[in-house]
Amino acid sequence: MKQKVGVVLYLSTALIFVLPPESYFHDILQSFAVQAMIGYLLIGLLAALFHRMVTTGASLSAALLIACGLYMAQSFNVGSTANIKAYEGDTIVRVAHFNVLCNNSQFKKTISSALATKADLLSFQEVTAQWGEELEKRLSEEYPYSHIVTYEQEPGRGLAVFSRYPLENLQTIYWEGLPNIAGDLQLQDKTIHFLASHTLSPRSRWRYRQRNEHIRQIARYIKTVDDPVLAIGDFNVVPWNPVIQELRATTHLQDSHTGWAPTFPARLQSIGIPIDYIFHSRDFYCKKFEALPSFGSDHRGVVGEYLLKSKG
Numbered sequence: 001m002k003q004k005v006g007v008v009l010y011l012s013t014a015l016i017f018v019l020p021p022e023s024y025f026h027d028i029l030q031s032f033a034v035q036a037m038i039g040y041l042l043i044g045l046l047a048a049l050f051h052r053m054v055t056t057g058a059s060l061s062a063a064l065l066i067a068c069g070l071y072m073a074q075s076f077n078v079g080s081t082a083n084i085k086a087y088e089g090d091t092i093v094r095v096a097h098f099n100v101l102c103n104n105s106q107f108k109k110t111i112s113s114a115l116a117t118k119a120d121l122l123s124f125q126e127v128t129a130q131w132g133e134e135l136e137k138r139l140s141e142e143y144p145y146s147h148i149v150t151y152e153q154e155p156g157r158g159l160a161v162f163s164r165y166p167l168e169n170l171q172t173i174y175w176e177g178l179p180n181i182a183g184d185l186q187l188q189d190k191t192i193h194f195l196a197s198h199t200l201s202p203r204s205r206w207r208y209r210q211r212n213e214h215i216r217q218i219a220r221y222i223k224t225v226d227d228p229v230l231a232i233g234d235f236n237v238v239p240w241n242p243v244i245q246e247l248r249a250t251t252h253l254q255d256s257h258t259g260w261a262p263t264f265p266a267r268l269q270s271i272g273i274p275i276d277y278i279f280h281s282r283d284f285y286c287k288k289f290e291a292l293p294s295f296g297s298d299h300r301g302v303v304g305e306y307l308l309k310s311k312g
Helices: 002-016 024-030 033-049 053-075 107-116 129-139 205-222 242-251 266-271
Strands: 092-099 121-125 145-149 159-163 167-175 178-187 190-198 229-234 276-280 284-291 302-308
Touching: 002 024, 002 033, 002 053, 024 205, 033 053, 092 107, 092 190, 092 229, 092 276, 107 129, 121 129, 121 190, 121 229, 129 145, 129 159, 145 167, 145 178, 159 178, 159 190, 167 205, 178 205, 190 205, 205 229, 205 242, 242 276, 276 284, 276 302
Parallel strands: 092 121, 190 229
Antiparallel strands: 092 302, 121 159, 145 159, 167 178, 178 190, 229 276, 284 302
16 A cells, blocks of 8 residues: 555656646746756666665656656747758858846956857846946947946836847837837848847746746747747746647747756755757757856856758
């Protein structure tokens, strides 16, 4: 009887990481589905060493259940897997994104890291007035085009973008009371639209709902854009969450994550969770995407390199 109860317990707890979240607490738990899967796998292997076959079977079944759930979520609305020859062209764009952490004082190291990416477009979040000044002072020579929004009501909500190339049609859009930066990057003879956003973390029922609605606002906006588009930012949600699946389903955006590149919390390195994104339209082929070292922030930055699909 105890063995049956144990099996049911393993499988029922595994379902927490598979079923769509209905609350902010469930949402947070589900963010650690990969870690839970690895945990069940390790328990199963350890139990096998001690010949606890029921525990082994239950643990491995739980790990498999979570793995199937993750696979289904990640394969939902996966776009074209065409190789680079299908996107042959001569326009390469590099994009980097950093959540700098508003009370972080490691300005020089963080900005040096941004410069080292050699990105054409840089996105920064949690930009305070002081961060805005430091970014402008240290980046303006190489990145003469910029737009900074400092959000005094909540310092951690400020945004900034810096570009090597002209930025046009810049605007600050407020959704759910939070700023987003939209504009056009004029790269050679191409126009690339971008949107930089920072949603709330789901630490309460209200924030959970606000985050989801913010992401839906982003989706509605992206659907109105005809040019090649990039959606950049800290979305405070993992790729396998239903709200990200919904975003991708309605906009046909592609996630640049081609492997495991967790960004938060930075101190956990490879066992953290991926919540910082560079989404791209199908006009692009993502050649490379990786998480970067953190300097004083609780997030790791990300950088991606993209080949813009030739119209010819």
